[in-house]
Amino acid sequence: xxxxxxxxxxxxxxxxxxxxxxxxxxxxxxxxxxxxxxxxxxxxxxxxxxxxxxxxxxxxxxxxxxxxxxxxxxxxxxxxxxxxxxxxxxxxxxxxxxxxxxxxxxxxxxxxxxxxxxxxxxxxxxxxxxxxxxxxxxxxxxxxxxxxxxxxxxxxxxxxxxxxxxxxxxxxxxxxxxxxxxxxxxxxxxxxxxxxxxxxxxxxxxxxxxxxxxxxxxxxxxxxxxxxxxxxxxxxxxxxxxxxxxxxxxxxxxxxxxxxxxxxxxxxxxxxxxxxxxxxxxxxxxxxxxxxxxxxxxxxxxxxxxxxxxxxxxxxxxxxxxxxxxxxxxxxxxxxxxxxxxxxxxxxxxxxxxxxxxxxxxxxxxxxxxxxxxxx
Amino acid sequence: xxxxxxxxxxxxxxxxxxxxxxxxxxxxxxxxxxxxxxxxxxxxxxxxxxxxxxxxxxxxxxxxxxxxxxxxxxxxxxxxxxxxxxxxxxxxxxxxxxxxxxxxxxxxxxxxxxxxxxxxxxxxxxxxxxxxxxxxxxxxxxxxxxxxxxxxxxxxxxxxxxxxxxxxxxxxxxxxxxxxxxxxxxxxxxxxxxxxxxxxxxxxxxxxxxxxxxxxxxxxxxxxxxxxxxxxxxxxxxxxxxxxxxxxxxxxxxxxxxxxxxxxxxxxxxxxxxxxxxxxxxxxxxxxxxxxxxxxxxxxxxxxxxxxxxxxxxxxxxxxxxxxxxxxxxxxxxxxxxxxxxxxxxxxxxxxxxxxxxxxxxxxxxxxxx
Numbered sequence: 187x188x189x190x191x192x193x194x195x196x197x198x199x200x201x202x203x204x205x206x207x208x209x210x211x212x213x214x215x216x217x218x219x220x221x222x223x224x225x226x227x228x229x230x231x232x233x234x235x236x237x238x239x240x241x242x243x244x245x246x247x248x249x250x251x252x253x254x255x256x257x258x259x260x261x262x263x264x265x266x267x268x269x270x271x272x273x274x275x276x277x278x279x280x281x282x283x284x285x286x287x288x289x290x291x292x293x294x295x296x297x298x299x300x301x302x303x304x305x306x307x308x309x310x311x312x313x314x315x316x317x318x319x320x321x322x323x324x325x326x327x328x329x330x331x332x333x334x335x336x337x338x339x340x341x342x343x344x345x346x347x348x349x350x351x352x353x354x355x356x357x358x359x360x361x362x363x364x365x366x367x368x369x370x371x372x373x374x375x376x377x378x379x380x381x382x383x384x385x386x387x388x389x390x391x392x393x394x395x396x397x398x399x400x401x402x403x404x405x406x407x408x409x410x411x412x413x414x415x416x417x418x419x420x421x422x423x424x425x426x427x428x429x430x431x432x433x434x435x436x437x438x439x440x441x442x443x444x445x446x447x448x449x450x451x452x453x454x455x456x457x458x459x460x461x462x463x464x465x466x467x468x469x470x471x472x473x474x475x476x477x478x479x480x481x482x483x484x485x486x487x488x489x490x491x492x493x494x495x496x497x498x499x500x501x502x503x504x505x506x507x508x509x510x511x512x513x514x515x516x517x518x519x520x521x522x523x524x525x526x527x528x529x530x531x532x533x534x535x536x537x538x539x540x541x542x543x544x545x546x547x548x549x550x551x552x553x554x555x556x557x558x559x560x561x562x
Numbered sequence: 563x564x565x566x567x568x569x570x571x572x573x574x575x576x577x578x579x580x581x582x583x584x585x586x587x588x589x590x591x592x593x594x595x596x597x598x599x600x601x602x603x604x605x606x607x608x609x610x611x612x613x614x615x616x617x618x619x620x621x622x623x624x625x626x627x628x629x630x631x632x633x634x635x636x637x638x639x640x641x642x643x644x645x646x647x648x649x650x651x652x653x654x655x656x657x658x659x660x661x662x663x664x665x666x667x668x669x670x671x672x673x674x675x676x677x678x679x680x681x682x683x684x685x686x687x688x689x690x691x692x693x694x695x696x697x698x699x700x701x702x703x704x705x706x707x708x709x710x711x712x713x714x715x716x717x718x719x720x721x722x723x724x725x726x727x728x729x730x731x732x733x734x735x736x737x738x739x740x741x742x743x744x745x746x747x748x749x750x751x752x753x754x755x756x757x758x759x760x761x762x763x764x765x766x767x768x769x770x771x772x773x774x775x776x777x778x779x780x781x782x783x784x785x786x787x788x789x790x791x792x793x794x795x796x797x798x799x800x801x802x803x804x805x806x807x808x809x810x811x812x813x814x815x816x817x818x819x820x821x822x823x824x825x826x827x828x829x830x831x832x833x834x835x836x837x838x839x840x841x842x843x844x845x846x847x848x849x850x851x852x853x854x855x856x857x858x859x860x861x862x863x864x865x866x867x868x869x870x871x872x873x874x875x876x877x878x879x880x881x882x883x884x885x886x887x888x889x890x891x892x893x894x895x896x897x898x899x900x901x902x903x904x905x906x907x908x909x910x911x912x913x914x915x916x917x918x919x920x921x922x923x924x925x926x927x928x929x930x931x932x
Contacts, residue, residue: 215906226647233587282890285916288649289593291578291586294890295916298577314883314891386881386891402574410575466886500888 194560195451195472196522203464209517210467214499217506221286225503229284229292232274232485239267247425248415261425265432266486271300272437273488278504280305281313303365304399310386311368317500321445321473322453327371328445329452331356331363335544337452337559342547349545350538357438358431362400369396436486439534440477444493447475447536448558449526457562470497471518472562476511476527483530484508494525524560592696593649594642595624600696601631603641605689606668611758614677615725616686617657619670626699633669633700635660635736636729636804636832641671642696645684651914652681655728656700657759659735672759674725680911704729704832706737707802716802717795720748721786721815723807727752729832730806731759738766738773747774747794749786751807754779786815788822798824806832851929852878853897861924869894869901870919873932880919880932887921894919899928 198206243263250257275292276299278284284292291297298305311327319325323339330336334353335346345352356363369392372385407426415422451472458469477483477491484491485505492507495514502510518525528536540559551559569579578584586596594600603620610616622631633639638655658670675683689695706718720730727750738746750757757777767775774794783790795801803819805812812831819829850859850869855878861867870892873880883891887905893916901910901922909925910917919932 218906222646222648224647230587237584237587282893282916285890285893286648288651288915289586290597291583291593293916295893296579298573300577309889309891310883314889317888318884318886386883402577406574410571463886501890 194557195524197562198464198468198521198523200462200464202521203462203468205464206517206521206523207462207464207467209520210498210514213510213513213517214502217499217502217510220506221503225284225505226287228505229275229279229287229503232270233292236267236270236275239263239270243267243429244411244422247422248418250421250425251418257421257425261428261432264425264429265436268300268429268433269436269486272433273440273490274485274504275299275488276301276305277488277490280309281500283501283503300403301364302361302400302403303367304395306395307368307392308364311371313500314386317497319458320470320497321451322455322458322469324455325458327367331367332370334541336446336540337544337561338549338551339452339454339561340544342544342549346545346547350541353442353541357435357442360434360438361430365396365400368392440487440490442537443477443530443533444475444490444496445473446540447526447528447533448540449524449536449560450475451524451560451562453562467498468523469562470494471514471523471525473497474526475533476525477530477533478527479530481508494527590694592642592644592694594696595694598626600640600642600698601626603695603697605691605693605695608686608689608691610686611672612756614675614756615672615758616675617670617672618685618689619658619668620695620697621666621668622697623667629699631667631697631699633660633663634705635732636705637700637702638729639669639671639700640698642698643681643685643689645681645688650681650911651698653701655732657728657731659732661736672725672728672731681913702832704804704806704830706733707830716744717797717800718744718746719791719795719801719803720746721803721805721807722748722750722752723805723811724752724756725758726805726807726811726832727758728806730804731763733804734763734766734773738770742770742772745772745774747776749776749778749790749794751778751780751783751786751811754781785811786818788818791819791822798822802828802830804830804832809833848924849927850924851927852876852932853929854931855879866923868904868920869917869922869924869928869930869932872924873919878932882920885920887918890918892919893917895931896922897929897931899930900925901928 243260246256246260246263250260276297279292279297280294282294285294294309316326316328321329323329323337333356334349335342372389372392407430408423411426412419412423453469458465471494474493474497476494477487479491489504489507490496492511495507495510496504498514499510515525568581572578572581572584576584582596586593589596591602592600595602601622602624603622605618606621607619608616633656638653640651640653642649642651654671654673656669657672658668663669673682673685675686677683720733722730730748734746734748748763760777763775767773776794778790791798801824803824805815812833816829816831820826847860847862850861850872852859852873857876857878859872859876861872870880870882870885881891883889895914896910896917897914898912900912901917902925903910903921904923905921
């Protein structure tokens with residue numbers, strides 16, 4: 187289970203929050219001072235690796251006619267390539283972590299990724315809504331994705347009974363869930379728009395972007411690449427499907443582990459009105475969770491294994507998070523802020539625990555359980 | 563047509579606008595050259611001119627939009643260099659002649675070290691022979707006026723201050739020999755012993771009767787005055803005058819010449835390069851130009867408003883999200899000028915770069931792509 191020294195995180199007064207902001211700004215400034223050629227070489231190396239994996243994977247899929255073994259390797263290589271493209275490259279580039287390079291191929295304003303969700307939509311929902319309003323129930327649509335009840339902030343409904351199944355389906359179709367996320371929020375096809383939701387883009391635009399990006403993605407993996415394989419059409423099509431599914435499971439699992447293990451805090455809108463920068467930082471630490479693991483694991487998660495650091499410093503090149511997390515943990519301890527971290531398996535087990543716990547009609551969480559599902 | 567089709571295919575298959583962009587990380591070429599926006603330029607020679615100026619000779623190859631490189635004397639180019647992992651563009655005047663380019667496809671840039679600058683002091687030591695850089699097509703209209711070619715017996719007066727000599731060097735080397743009916747005069751103001759490129763100018767004067775060179779020392783001769791002008795022409799009304807140098811020098815000389823009866827149309831001024839941050843006067847009104855909307859806004863010295871607020875106040879369409887520097891929704895291109903990042907409490911560079919409008923306050927005149 188996730189480690190927690192104190193049962194509940196300490197509440198900080200304004201003065202402490204101000205000092206916390208100064209301390210964390212210091213960590214960020216120190217990292218940003220070092221950003222330069224090292225980061226350029228790193229991201230270029232990862233992109234070269236991703237391109238090589240993709241090309242090798244697509245070749246192996248076609249060679250699958252010689253032996254099923256090739257097909258299997260092809261699926262693994264292609265899904266690794268898609269995971270790198272989405273996580274360590276796409277997600278981080280879209281946060282503007284490499285904009286300072288002035289390289290149009292790795293710039294947040296122009297980058298497009300191998301995912302059904304268009305970059306533009308992703309930036310609005312993820313970069314803006316999720317990162318600004320992390321875990322504020324009602325403002326951060328990523329908390330439960332409007333499908334899952336993950337805290338006692340929501341009242342129980344019948345459909346929550348089978349929400350573990352819903353979660354598995356969401357994981358399987360994850361890229362489509364993400365692509366549809368913004369449209370669902372704006373209720374483009376059905377229902378009413380939630381009152382008070384500010385929209386930065388009109389409905390027609392939303393539909394257009396959704397259809398053009400998803401059409402391209404479907405054409406690529408299920409029409410053009412299979413056609414290029416000629417007689418091995420079906421084999422390539424199935425290989426692409428398998429690679430997409432593996433990528434979906436992986437990204438979904440990592441993202442759930444970064445946000446929904448037990449001991450992650452939720453907040454109400456009222457608590458965060460006119461919040462200070464210090465409070466925003468405080469909320470980011472309490473609203474995220476880390477995963478420990480070897481270097482390759484961090485890379486395959488796009489360093490979202492350091493979700494806490496990512497939420498504190500979304501525009502710092504992500505490969506620096508592992509190093510930065512040491513300093514962040516010292517600061518968190520100094521202020522008595524619970525820092526949620528653990529191994530992949532323990533964190534994932536606690537995600538499952540949360541999803542299942544709230545599928546039952548439990549009311550307000552009290553007593554011992556309150557430490558597992560804490561509120562600010 | 564074929565291009566559009568391959569780009570569509572590349573976008574569909576690889577989520578990149580071009581196949582080149584997909585393979586870009588495998589190439590060592592400067593990104594703008596690879597993407598076909600700039601010419602490839604190989605460093606041929608590096609030469610010190612004086613304490614704070616050096617010359618960089620570049621051999622140009624490749625095509626941009628099917629066009630080979632060409633320039634008119636007096637024009638400048640943008641040079642793209644990579645410093646600490648970051649591509650930076652800076653404008654520099656071409657100081658070499660047309661003949662040099664026709665002979666061996668090289669141009670020379672004569673560069674002043676802006677000591678507080680991010681590029682010019684670093685570049686001289688960072689670059690070595692054989693390095694590959696990107697250069698833009700030639701830009702600018704500080705070129706010899708065609709009208710003066712037609713009219714017989716025209717007087718052309720060039721007035722240079724300090725590093726403002728660079729376009730004149732190119733103009734003179736290229737035009738003096740080819741226009742024997744035009745009398746060229748150069749008044750070149752600089753500190754004693756700091757006249758750059760004077761060797762070739764002196765040689766040019768010895769060779770051609772229609773060129774007069776006046777090397778003037780700031781300490782001894784002061785600023786450009788009526789006496790300096792009267793000493794080189796008795797017919798100012800029928801002259802064309804070109805001025806390039808520090809802003810204060812250009813302002814005072816312009817006023818002087820208009821007072822002396824020079825028609826405004828015969829006056830040509832070139833403001834070149836980027837102001838180094840050291841020279842920026844922080845206590846003045848500044849002009850924020852929204853380039854896409856084509857709107858200019860003037861803000862006063864105690865402006866605290868961010869670029870996003872200024873855009874919204876003036877009905878300039880701007881994307882925004884968190885309004886606190888997190889989400890990057892408001893990111894846009896600053897073409898020139900210095901902005902203050904109210905979150906990191908740092909000043910930006912002077913050149914082109916991406917900035918977050920919601921936390922950036924203009925500090926100098928700023929041009930922004932909004």
